[in-house]
Amino acid sequence: MSLDSATVRRIAKLARIRVTEPEIVTLQSELNAILGYVEQLNEVDVEGVEPLSGGAQMAMRLREDTVTDGDMAEQILANAPDRIGPYFGVPKVVE
């Protein structure tokens, strides 16, 4: 399977990364090289195999559903590129 430039543009859009036309050309060949490399996985018989999602050899742990921290708005906002009072600032979304 080979990605065309329209697909590369669509992936970039989904990934929210702005790409220029020359970048699309490079990315197209690089992504196709990677996809070509992983193609060999198709030769493995995976019939009846349960997928393995994680590295942990254990059941997921549960904890009490209680508040364990909070009241740290200033710390959370300290790294914000833009803030409006106690809120994160973003460009206007609704006209």
Place this chain on the structure above:
Amino acid sequence: MSLTDLTIAQAAAALAARQISAHELASAHNAAIAALNPRLNAFITPTPEVALAHAEAADARLKDSTATPLTGIPLAIKDLFCTAGVRTTAASRILEPFIPPYESTVTANLLAAGAVFLGKANLDEFAMGSSNITSGYGPVENPWKRAGSDAKLVPGGSSGGSAAAVAARLALGATGTDTGGSIRQPAAFTGLAGIKPTYGRCSRYGVVAFASSLDQAGPMARTVEDAAILLAAMSGFDPRDSTSAERPVPDFRAATHRPIKGLRIGIPAEYRMDGMSPEIAALWETGITWLREQGAQIHDISLPHTKYGLPVYYIVAPAEASSNLARYDGVRYGARVDGEDLIDMYERTRAAGFGAEVKRRIMIGTYVLSAGYYDAYYLRAQKIRALILRDFTQAFAKVDAILTPTAPSAAFGLGEKMDDPVTMYLNDVFTVPASLAGVPAMSVPAGLNAEGLPLGLQIIGKHFDEETVFSVAAAIERAASFTAKPIVRAA
């Protein structure tokens, strides 16, 4: 002996005996960093004042006998661990302004043990790379040189700054992280001992996430015993990481002194790849002989799905990365580039903030998770990951540990292997399977190649059996008596 040339065990003994102070030890390392970091670029952010403050606290503890084996020991911290009040970049421009308000659990554990932090070590951007060339803050130079050549070599990656710092005697030890080989491969390239413990042994809380089902923290040091001392302090259950293992931390240091007589060591046929360099093959044979001479039984084993490890990794890791890195949107932290509207702001921020390798991996991950392709790529990769784990489980029914080379070559030159991404990915061919299975694996320096560059052997163990890994690694270390030092190092 120079203060920067001590092992952690030696320095701890000298500190305990009050022959040296933590202040003297920190000052010597600060001076070494000031002298050599401009050349090696091992640290993105040296923190000499932090080091002196930590050393002062350590000296107080050494007086009132609350010291641990790490009290006063100067370390490099990979700049992927959040450190409260100290900039943490993940070697990405998108995190250039980020100052974490909290401390990662691993670094908090080290601070509680009294360690001294010298600074934040360089790495591949978001730990994505095998040569440290993808750092947004410039590449790291390997302190080792080929005999008779001044050509700059890479230190490996992604924990390349950590590796270069410890090898060049700018730190006594370092933290690293390993997702597909990022501790073991740079350890091999710089003549160090480095272990990726079992998935779940070290908390991931506060470690900038790359591929969450694979990421594990671990130590890098100049001896196997030093790595054991560090890992003991870094490990332990943490309720803030849902995959943290609720298990006691064994005495890793004691394990390094345990004989290996009677241990069953597996040699996997599938790691004898076509085109393996004769030097690497010969070193592997030598390692087998060393273990046999110390009483281990050698068994031929098979890990049939080995060759699929890398392609599985290059689906699973980018998929998880594309999801993890969605958080860098220019809103809550990090750098922002303004745009015409919200989406345009996201796209410009991420285009400017991420480097080429990170963009590639995010895009591959986005694609393999996208509607219509999920089953063909991601689900299939997860199934083959299960087969890779099954290979190890079956092998470990017959053997106690597995011996392989760490990497297919010695350190290569800056600018080599850059033709296409897949060539670079092949560096991780021997390290990725253990990451996918979640088992512990360690690289130990075993010799030099014909050009005078260090080569490593890898020991892979059972889940949560780092002790056997340390015993076997120490046996290799004893037999190899590796005493070579890099050309570029602190005086």
